[in-house]
Amino acid sequence: MVGTSIHHNLCLPHPQQHHQNQKPIDPTSREQECIYHLKKCKNMEDLKQSHSLILKLGLLSSSFCTSNLISISALSHFGSMDYACSIFHQIDCPNSFQFNTMIRGHIKDTNLDEAIVFYNQMLEMGIHPNNFTYPSLLKGCSYLQRLEEGMQLHGHVFKTGLQDDVFVQNSLINMYGKCREITKSCTIFNQMEDLDRNSATWSTIMSAYVNKEMWGECLEMFRELSSRKDWRAEESILVSVLSSCINLNALDLGRSTHGFLIRNLSGLNVIIETTLLDFYLKGGFLETGLLIFERMKVKNQWSYSVMISGLAFHGYGTEALRVFSEMREKGFEPDGVVYISVLTACSHAGLVKDGFTLFEKMKEDKIEPTIEHYGCLVDAMGKVGKVREAFEFIKSMPMEANEVILYSLLGACWVHQDLELGVKIGKKVVELNPQTNGAYVILSNIYAKSQRWELVGLTRKEIAQNAVKTHGFSFIEVKRKVYKFVSNDILWAKCEGVSNILTQMQWQLKFEGYFPDLSEVLHDVDEDEKRERLSRHSQKLAIAFGLIHTSKDSSIRIVRTMRMCKDCHTFTKMISSIYERRIVVRDRNRFHCFENGACSCKDYW
DNA sequence: ATAGGGTTAG
Numbered sequence A: 001m002v003g004t005s006i007h008h009n010l011c012l013p014h015p016q017q018h019h020q021n022q023k024p025i026d027p028t029s030r031e032q033e034c035i036y037h038l039k040k041c042k043n044m045e046d047l048k049q050s051h052s053l054i055l056k057l058g059l060l061s062s063s064f065c066t067s068n069l070i071s072i073s074a075l076s077h078f079g080s081m082d083y084a085c086s087i088f089h090q091i092d093c094p095n096s097f098q099f100n101t102m103i104r105g106h107i108k109d110t111n112l113d114e115a116i117v118f119y120n121q122m123l124e125m126g127i128h129p130n131n132f133t134y135p136s137l138l139k140g141c142s143y144l145q146r147l148e149e150g151m152q153l154h155g156h157v158f159k160t161g162l163q164d165d166v167f168v169q170n171s172l173i174n175m176y177g178k179c180r181e182i183t184k185s186c187t188i189f190n191q192m193e194d195l196d197r198n199s200a201t202w203s204t205i206m207s208a209y210v211n212k213e214m215w216g217e218c219l220e221m222f223r224e225l226s227s228r229k230d231w232r233a234e235e236s237i238l239v240s241v242l243s244s245c246i247n248l249n250a251l252d253l254g255r256s257t258h259g260f261l262i263r264n265l266s267g268l269n270v271i272i273e274t275t276l277l278d279f280y281l282k283g284g285f286l287e288t289g290l291l292i293f294e295r296m297k298v299k300n301q302w303s304y305s306v307m308i309s310g311l312a313f314h315g316y317g318t319e320a321l322r323v324f325s326e327m328r329e330k331g332f333e334p335d336g337v338v339y340i341s342v343l344t345a346c347s348h349a350g351l352v353k354d355g356f357t358l359f360e361k362m363k364e365d366k367i368e369p370t371i372e373h374y375g376c377l378v379d380a381m382g383k384v385g386k387v388r389e390a391f392e393f394i395k396s397m398p399m400e401a402n403e404v405i406l407y408s409l410l411g412a413c414w415v416h417q418d419l420e421l422g423v424k425i426g427k428k429v430v431e432l433n434p435q436t437n438g439a440y441v442i443l444s445n446i447y448a449k450s451q452r453w454e455l456v457g458l459t460r461k462e463i464a465q466n467a468v469k470t471h472g473f474s475f476i477e478v479k480r481k482v483y484k485f486v487s488n489d490i491l492w493a494k495c496e497g498v499s500n501i502l503t504q505m506q507w508q509l510k511f512e513g514y515f516p517d518l519s520e521v522l523h524d525v526d527e528d529e530k531r532e533r534l535s536r537h538s539q540k541l542a543i544a545f546g547l548i549h550t551s552k553d554s555s556i557r558i559v560r561t562m563r564m565c566k567d568c569h570t571f572t573k574m575i576s577s578i579y580e581r582r583i584v585v586r587d588r589n590r591f592h593c594f595e596n597g598a599c600s601c602k603d604y605w
Numbered sequence B: 001a002t003a004g005g006g007t008t009a010g
Helices: A002-011 A015-019 A027-039 A044-056 A063-075 A081-088 A096-108 A112-124 A133-144 A147-159 A166-178 A182-191 A199-211 A215-226 A235-248 A251-264 A270-282 A286-295 A301-313 A317-329 A336-349 A352-364 A371-383 A387-396 A403-415 A419-432 A437-449 A453-466 A496-511 A518-522 A527-545
Strands: A473-478 A481-486 A547-550 A556-559 A576-579 A582-587 A590-594
Touching: A027 A044, A027 A063, A044 A063, A044 A081, A063 A081, A063 A096, A081 A096, A096 A112, A096 A133, A112 A133, A133 A147, A133 A166, A147 A166, A166 A182, A166 A199, A182 A199, A199 A215, A199 A235, A215 A235, A235 A251, A235 A270, A251 A270, A270 A286, A270 A301, A286 A301, A301 A317, A301 A336, A317 A336, A336 A352, A336 A371, A352 A371, A371 A387, A371 A403, A387 A403, A387 A419, A403 A419, A403 A437, A419 A437, A437 A453
Parallel strands: A473 A556
Antiparallel strands: A473 A481, A547 A556, A576 A582, A582 A590
């Protein structure tokens, strides 16, 4: 304790010493003195000393001094809003700077409501909000996704005539983006003069697109931006680019973005490194991902989370568990999301016991398990054939089972040939969502296996009727262009590059004995029939090569289907895909297909 | 006189 006070004396030169060669009576120099002390504060003790100095010199009446005092109290990492408030309330008539600082401080503490109280007080006192007031308030609305308040503030922005301030505009774009009101973001973006747009503007609008899962539009923005002469590479912009690449399977573009980063930036921050890591892992480049992970100088909880789920995704369950314990050793507290990753790893590797141990550990850590956590365990049990236990487990859950969980169990029932339970679950899935074709497919398979042909017919009919409603689509990247093809769409067949790939896939799959020759499919006479078969076929091909996700609206989305060489004739290595209990692993020039062992991985459904 | 906006997965 003695040591600390000595240190502080060193840190804060005594006022008199500083005065020696100056005129001590000059009030501005005394103010400067206080500011000098304030700016040097490193902790609460220093701050209190500066505060008492201000009181001693009778400078609490100096709005410049109190402004700075409030600013340090409210915004520094060691200060507190309580402290700032106590000072603020001693001011008779706070100015706009002081109000803005208090608002910003509350926003920093994610206390939007309190910030709004100050804002209202400001208005009531007739203090005009300025161009510094709105950015912080809107930022608060952004991360709390408070559209209501955000829109009111937008109105105030017009009333105060601040709508042309670039900071205010960027904040508005961001607020609407975070609230998923992309059209409103675009309106503001489009109303801006091109010269007024800065990199924050571009970065904001691009992340707004990513937030809305409009990855193509995000890349379109990037194309527009990068065609300008004066643009500069910025990490925040490229994070959105990479994120879009991941989702569009634009692996070449992603890799050249990586190259661009290396060429143009001296070092990468942890966010972009983590995004890169995710990009490589999702794209199937496990080795590159591992290399990036090992070389990362700064890792955070998120990086670990991405690495763990990446390992799980590639089927390395035990490795994922190892990284998980490394994460704990390094002092990163896992959150609910990391537990989802690590439980997924357990389910992929069939580590039921480890899964349950982790589940208990998680509850000890005071993390409330969500349906996803339960889902992982159901998955794990289903995978090793413990379908009945999994069913009992579902019944014991504190929440209703959702489609994802039932789907997972349904797949397991089929694989382990528990037809009775399969029918039970299948009917439930259909009840929950009558448009899930996958459940019908499995149900019809189960009926066929039990020779209940009438039911097979009925189920197939449902599938045919639903086919129109389900939009499966897939992406293929050929020479830096990403093609999307949708079920019921044979346009891709007209595109030479894409059809080459499909022919190649076809050949590979035929080689593995999965599907009939494409030409056989094309031999059908009836146009409608041909179209239908083709679409089903293309979807099947894509599914066989892809990872399947169910998007929020339950339509099936197929992403990350494959990676092709630039000449689009040869496949590059790796594709790991899971569908209907078949795993296709691409390693160099061979496919390894596995049919045993359930792959009812909920994260792919 | 002091200040402000933008980045990632599950």
